[in-house]
Amino acid sequence: MKEVTLKQIAENLGISITTVSKALKDYPDVSKKTKAIVKKEAKKLRYKPNVFAVNLRTRESKTVGLIIPEVVHHFFSSVINGIIEQAEKKGYLVIILQSNESYKLEKKQIDLLISKRVDGIMISLANKTVDISHLERVKELEVPLVMFDKISKLLDCSKIIINDREAAYIATKHLIDSGCKRIAHFRGALLPQNSIDRFLGYKKALEDHGLPYDSSLVYICENVDYEDGINAAKKLLEDHKDVDGIFAITDLAAIGAISVFNERGIRVPDDISIMGFSNWFISSAITPSLSTVDQPGYEMGKQTFKLLYKEMKARKKNKEFEKQTVELATRLIKRNST
Template sequence: MKSRTTITEIARELNVSPSTVSRALNNHPAISAKTRDAVIELARKLNYQPNLLALNLLNKRTNTIGVIVPEITSHFFSSIISGIQDLLNPLGVNMIIGQSNESYEEEMSIVRTFTSIQVDGFLISPSSETKNFDHLKILKESNIPLVIFDRDCEEIEVDKVFVDEYQGAYQAVEYLINSGCRRIAHIAGPSILSTAKHRLEAYKNALKTYGIPVRDEYIVETNGFAPEHGIDLTKKLLALPKRPDAIFAINDGVAIGAMYVIKEAGIVIPDEISVIGFDDDPHSCYFKPSLSTVWQPTYELGMLSARILMKRIQTDNDISKIRVEKLFPELIIRGSSR
């Protein structure tokens, strides 16, 4: 296999110095038009490609940012990544994506790898296992720009971008109450996650506001976000002496699993049990009945996170005020709720 053409090889063929070739390729005014044209013509003939990594390192930038997410297959994170990419592309900035698979160890390993290749900054949504944030504190102490999005790390003061989880969850539970539901269950997310904590807090506060007792048996916690993670927990809820007349699920995937169990049990949705999810997955509207849910501005979340990070990078991380931004969700009512 032929190795890539170098500036030195072009210089040797034209009997000029490598610095002359470099200047000609960069249209330096000190180089004559004749020499510049000869260099460019030979470079094209030999299919010369500049070593962008070397050039960027010379400029103390790689024009690459590292993005770390728990997973990339869901609509939620893929939409965020689209927002990031659409902000970066016009700026000529690349991104590399690491998937932690909700693993703390994997997240730490990706941070180390991305740091070793000198990315200009990080966009990170922490894994559900991440309790120790020392690896993120090191980034801050090293003056490496970092924006945390979607899931909070309260111990670290850096730029952050979230959706107002509390407001979205409160709207969902309030709607269920106003539609006549009184035995409202919540399939909560892992308690370590800030997103799950906010939704659970909103669920409890909405019940209290309307004078409905918070019953522990109506709150169950899942350890995942796929439909299968809602199946056994829904069976447990349906087996209660007074089964729920509504279920508010941590996300659409779990809500879909809950709907499957409810329908298999011969219970009519929403006449006997209403169901509301969270995230507004594109498939949610195609189920029968279609799933009521809380829409999150994921694309905007990704774009804003990237914009804040690029501002940090372009100013050499010299911004005194930490930015914490919250975007607002919207309740989408469909056929699964009264």
């Protein structure tokens, strides 16, 4: 079906294109009668404004970009829901891209979003990202940018985070308070900042409570998923017979460990206590239910878009925008695994 234009409406009604345009925009110098006639004709013809032309005039695309490591993921899907809810309220569409924890793909996606002239970009970094020159380019082009969850401390932009170090400290302390003396840590890859901070929180809690840090009790889970948890638990049982507690970087890794212990008749928490991180929906459904740290994904999504919108609004008015770092609260969830 051919697109209906202002010219077609104007010809049908025998008035000027300018009058039609003003009538549809409710200009005060057009009579109510003319506005009603024009709007009735536009509705009959199913007229829709040319969004591209409007965007050229306003210099806005009304789209924003979102790059996340993984879409099929309880935490990130909660973030997406929060972002989309806020974006829709302000009339924005969200282009969602998945980096698959790949720096190369993330870099291409940034280039794509820039070429699409999005009004702003939100990103949680891939585990493989070290070089942030592609994000520096975003800043050079003065495209509003907000990082969340997995961030780079080297980049001067707005950020929405939790205190990963403090949350990990509290999680490890809970294991210590539960009577654990020999606590292993299933950590993430070496590069992501949240992986580093959770490891440092675990280590500090041991030191503050007089428990020696043993590097052989730290197992790297590159993908921080269920399979990593299974493999790390099996290796732990081969290496150490005296471990009585585990702090895992994610709930999935913790649940993988629980499955191994259940299969081998190792009682959780009687023989070994386990703490997760994130509070996935499955954490309360497994047996035993998993103690964890509640990470506010939905709220993080809402705050990420709100902060991006503030910067986009400021740039539109050619006003200075002071970069902000917003820290959201986490919460310890005690269940049956500790």
